[in-house]
Amino acid sequence: MVKAGHWGRPAGGWTLAIAGLAALSLSACNEKNEYVPPPPPKVTVSKPITGNATLYLELTGNTQAYNQVDLEARVQGFLTAINYKDGQSVKAGDTLFTIQTNTYQAQLDQAQAALQSAQAAQENKQLEYNRQATLVQQQVASVAKADDAKAQLDMAIADTAQAQANVEVAQINLGYTDIKAPFDGVVSNHLQDVGALVGYSGPTKLAQIVQINPIYAYFSVNERQVLRIKDELAKRGRTLRDVRDVPVEIGLASEDGYPHKGTLDYIAPTLDQNTGTLTVRGIFDNKDYAILAGLFARVRIPLQTKSDAIMVDDTAIATSQAGSYVLVLGKDNVVEQKTVEPGQLEGQLRVIESGLTADDQVIIGGNQRAVPGNKVEPEQGQMSTNTETETVAPPPKT
Structure with a gap:
């Protein structure tokens, strides 16, 4: 006779069910948890661009007016007329002020x-x-x-x-009694009003006239830079006397690059013994008055053209306490860090003086995910194009 349980079911059925659940639990605990690593991060790589890059001597200077003089009353009398508007452009010979x-x-x-x-x-x-x-x-x-x-x-x-x-x-x-413009230029605000007595105790300043088309940029070069320029000119069979044909470029503080083109027109005959520098001047066309006198300017002078220069995106270069470096793709897609010596900027490309070869695969995208020593999944990309640099396509893969 079978003994019934409390709920009217056989007591043996419950015992078998509990035993089966325990066996399943023990089997699950004995299985091992295996770690599945994430896939390598994707990065964009490209070989450096090689081509001809012009090397520049980069300096700083200031712009100065081509002509600038004070307009003064040289005779005594009452000012009877002001014949221009403040800030007006005038021509040489225009009458600006009239004294009785x-x-x-x-x-x-x-x-x-x-x-x-x-x-x-x-x-x-x-x-x-x-x-x-x-x-x-x-x-x-x-x-x-x-x-x-x-x-x-x-x-x-x-x-x-x-x-x-x-x-x-x-x-x-x-x-x-007629104060005339000595040259084409822009006249400042008048400093004396009609009816004022001028010239009674010597010349009285009435205004200032400034000619800024063309306009000058003055800058200084040290002795080492002077000798470097001299050597580069000598390679072309020229001397410092031939500076009027040497191109020079400037860029203002708010401008990108060096949009203003001109030529050198003066080099001081001697070095300043106090500063050890030589004063140099460039002249620039300024018909649209884009450059004002007295502004800070970045200056560069082309020295030579370097053939087969290696260039990479400027954004691909990072800096650490050890210096500048780029991340490249090594064996088995492992990231490597290469210390480089960056040169001048050519548009969006930076010339690399040393530390990189034309065959290196430089990481130009996803750099934040690339860690030296770790594997990555590379995707082929392209360096930024630079219309100012004559480039040569990198050699094809073999």
């Missing part, structure tokens, strides 16, 4: 009248001398009278010359 002219016109008229009087007196003395000279030849008058007439004539001639000089001085002073 009546006083100086009257002085000129007075001087001209005195000249006419002197000329009349000279003419009279000339007639008297001619008469006395004739009488002396006829032995009617004494030689002493003829000599006295000659002395009076000489004095009259001198008085006429002085009167003529006074006329010229009066004309010059009258001309000073």
Whole structure:
């Protein structure tokens, strides 16, 4: 007779069910948990670009006006007219200010009248001398009278010359009442108003005129840089006297690159003994007034063209305490770190002076996921293009 359980089921069935569950639990505990590593991170790689790169001497300097002078009142009088608007572009010879002219016109008229009087007196003395000279030849008058007439004539001639000089001085002073632009340029704000008395205790500054087309950029080079430029010119059969044909480029603080092209037009003949530098000047076209005088400028001068230069994306270069480096793809797709010596920037490409070969696969994308010593999954990419650099395509894979 089978003994029933509490719920009316056989007690043996429960025992078998519990035993089966325990066996399954023990079997699951005996299985080992195996670690499945994540797939290697994906990165973009490319071989460096090789080509001809122009090497530059990079400096800093400042822009200066081609011409810049103060407009001053050189004669005393009241300012009667201002004939321009502040900041206006003017042409050479334009009248900018007018000082009262009546006083100086009257002085000129007075001087001209005195000249006419002197000329009349000279003419009279000339007639008297001619008469006395004739009488002396006829032995009617004494030689002493003829000599006295000659002395009076000489004095009259001198008085006429002085009167003529006074006329010229009066004309010059009258001309000073019109202050004209000495060259094409832009005039600053006026410093004196109409009705002001100017020139009463010396020259009075009225405004300033500046010519910035073309415009200069001044910068300094040290002795070592001077010798480097000299050597590069010598390789081309030229000397420092031939600087007017040497190109120079500048870029302002807010600009990318060096958009303004010009040429050198002056090198100081001697070094400054206090600073050990040589002053150099470049001249630049500035028709649109894009460059103002007095601005900081980055300057570069091309020295030579380097053939087969190795260039990589500037963003592929990182820096550590040990210096600059790039990440490259090594054997079995393992990331390697290579220390490099970066050169100048050519557009988006950086010239690599040393530490990299043309066959290296440089990681140019996903650098944050690439760790030296770890494997990666590379994808072929392309370096940035640079229209300013004549590039040669990297050799094909073999």
